[in-house]
Ligand code: SF4
């Protein structure tokens with residue numbers, strides 16, 4: 007839980023002098039140092055994580071010198087030539103990414119993006135305005151790579167790279183969740199998320215990274231999932247959930263299986279779904295669905311993490327971790343891949359996977375064995391989102407549904423940033439919700455669909471040591487939920503993202519007690535009428551159904 | 557203060573032109589040499605910058621999806637904000653370039669007690685942005701009359717339309733007013749809104765003052781001082797036909813006007829004004845959202861980056877896997893014979 011009490015935080019957000027409450031900082035931002043204190047930074051990566059990842063990526067120094075260092079200290083034990091590494095790092099990326107170049111050159115500081123960032127809205131810290139976040143790096147770019155910056159210096163918004171700047175970067179590029187909301191409003195499409203990605207890559211080059219990202223990334227590499235569950239544990243955990251399903255439905259599902267060659271479909275989930283509440287209920291929903299339709303699927307313990315912690319570090323590690331999916335699909339000889347509910351997993355699958363690790367010419371264009379629908383929109387990548395798959399089943403009337411089993415829920419739906427703004431998966435989950443629930447209410451229009459607000463803890467920021475920050479960053483989302491909670495009595499926030507399922511839980515507990523969080527597939531699982539099941543009196547989390555409370 | 561610095565620089569530039577043009581050789585310098593130079597700089601470096609962008613790779617297809625994607629046939633795609641075809645992308649880009657579509661979405665957030673966040677629609681930036689760009693364009697096109705002979709019909713039409721209210725003599729062009737009003741708004745906005753003021757650099761105020769200076773001197777020349785247009789056209793038309801001639805009746809204020817334009821041209825390719833070119837190349841806007849449909853190629857994709865192999869994984873965990881009943885590719889060696897088998901193995905691959 008956050009350290010700050012709710013009343014105190016509420017007051018602080020609305021009244022403490024900040025740029026959101028109308029206070030104007032006296033000092034220019036270039037003269038305002040970043041100061042680290044407990045609670046406003048993520049813990050640095052442990053030495054052995056850095057060593058492990060470096061070794062596994064061919065010892066190219068992508069994660070810098072493995073060492074112990076202290077964020078609050080003024081000696082980060084940086085290499086002698088750290089500035090050169092940074093400048094070279096910028097140069098290399100300018101040469102590799104047109105986006106980076108354009109975004110460095112084109113901002114006019116119109117400020118359209120300024121109040122679009124949830125971190126700015128929640129903290130009022132000017133450097134959390136996307137435009138200033140980008141200027142933190144852009145100012146160095148100007149100084150090193152533009153004529154105007156070299157000649158005019160500060161007049162043109164240029165400044166020299168210093169340790170102070172490095173600290174600023176570590177602070178503010180880890181207060182950006184790469185949600186892309188700013189990019190939607192920018193007249194040139196400048197995507198501060200992209201700039202944050204570049205900045206984090208560059209920070210890693212001098213060994214500045216966080217443990218909450220590098221440890222899960224290492225785990226994913228070795229064990230296949232970010233929790234570091236070894237194959238047998240992974241399997242056991244999943245099987246516990248079969249027991250739970252039996253208790254709720256009276257049915258023992260026989261269809262769950264692992265690493266099976268020759269299955270038609272490889273199903274990849276965010277691993278939290280087999281392990282952590284409320285993801286496990288989502289997982290139970292998947293299993294019920296597959297059993298219901300008799301899908302010939304398998305789950306891999308080797309590629310047991312859809313979520314890609316590498317994507318929070320650099321594109322090399324993103325590629326390496328992602329590569330397992332195609333490798334495993336090939337080894338098992340499946341026809342296509344189905345992906346579970348996860349946000350950043352799907353950003354990678356949709357916009358990066360095929361490019362990085364394709365072509366997937368050993369797979370077939372995905373075709374639903376139940377409805378015969380060919381997923382043309384996944385013709386090349388050959389990977390389908392569970393919401394697309396389920397929406398198609400519903401449309402074709404292939405599911406037997408008892409909507410009233412979700413009547414104890416008054417729902418709203420949180421669009422996760424990545425499916426919404428990095429993929430355009432917006433109406434599929436809604437179609438499902440409409441089909442399996444009776445009480446559904448949208449949050450206000452400026453806070454949903456492509457304009458959705460981040461949970462406030464994406465891209466590896468969902469770590470306990472920055473809980474206050476996360477509660478602030480999540481405030482815009484929480485506030486919109488509160489609106490429908492007060493107005494319609496919404497008591498369940500549904501989503502299609504594993505990070506959300508973890509982070510929104512904490513966010514709701516803090517800002518909106520009484521609102522729970524679930525994956526969309528859990529709702530499906532609740533509503534499915536399975537052949538031979540007993541009369542259900544509780545939902546998948548053993549909560550009594552409407553009218554069964556007695 | 558940044559705004560005063562920018563104002564100071566522009567005033568100084570005006571003074572330089574005014575005084576400089578009066579010095580021996582100054583008329584040629586400010587009337588001919590510098591404009592040619594600036595124009596050359598503008599063209600060369602503008603193209604160079606765009607070329608530099610254009611030849612840099614686009615490793616990933618990363619459109620920002622602004623609506624429902626192309627998905628199942630019965631789900632309605634938002635074809636303009638989330639295009640999946642080239643045609644759709646062209647539509648999205650046209651809306652972006654000509655109508656500032658993204659800016660039209662703008663909202664303004666406020667925090668109230670509670671805390672309660674509220675987002676109001678905020679179209680002023682969009683409105684004045686549009687007004688500024690289109691009035692600037694019209695004014696620039698109208699100026700073609702000074703560079704062409706005969707004057708193209710569309711310039712006449714533009715002038716007629718622009719002066720349709722028939723106020724004053726010479727006829728007042730509405731765009732002159734709109735232009736000045738819009739630039740003034742953009743400047744005031746920068747000064748008044750605390751967050752915009754905080755992010756503003758000298759380099760943000762400078763072009764605004766430059767434009768205000770250009771507009772003011774232009775308006776003064778046309779409506780107040782009534783400068784000799786015929787001799788000005790002799791110079792401007794001479795410039796484009798490489799036969800410039802500066803008549804005596806061309807006065808100081810014209811040189812100030814021209815010099816500010818000269819500066820604007822020369823400054824353009826090195827500044828944020830390059831957004832004019834960049835907007836066309838922005839990967840979050842000009843790419844189709846068809847990443848799963850058509851494979852995008854990354855020219856620098858590194859094939860040496862391979863996933864941690866399944867074989868390596870199984871080696872790590874084989875015993876556990878067998879025990880848990882998970883299928884394995886390579887069985888555990890029979891317990892007793894294990895040491896012996898090690899030596900003579902070409903193990904199964
Ligand atoms: S909206 Fe775009 S151009 Fe305007 S300040 Fe933000 S990043 Fe810059």
Ligand code: SF4
Nearest residue numbers: 123182183185186188
């Ligand atoms: S990507 Fe999201 S978190 Fe990052 S600056 Fe933009 S709005 Fe803020």
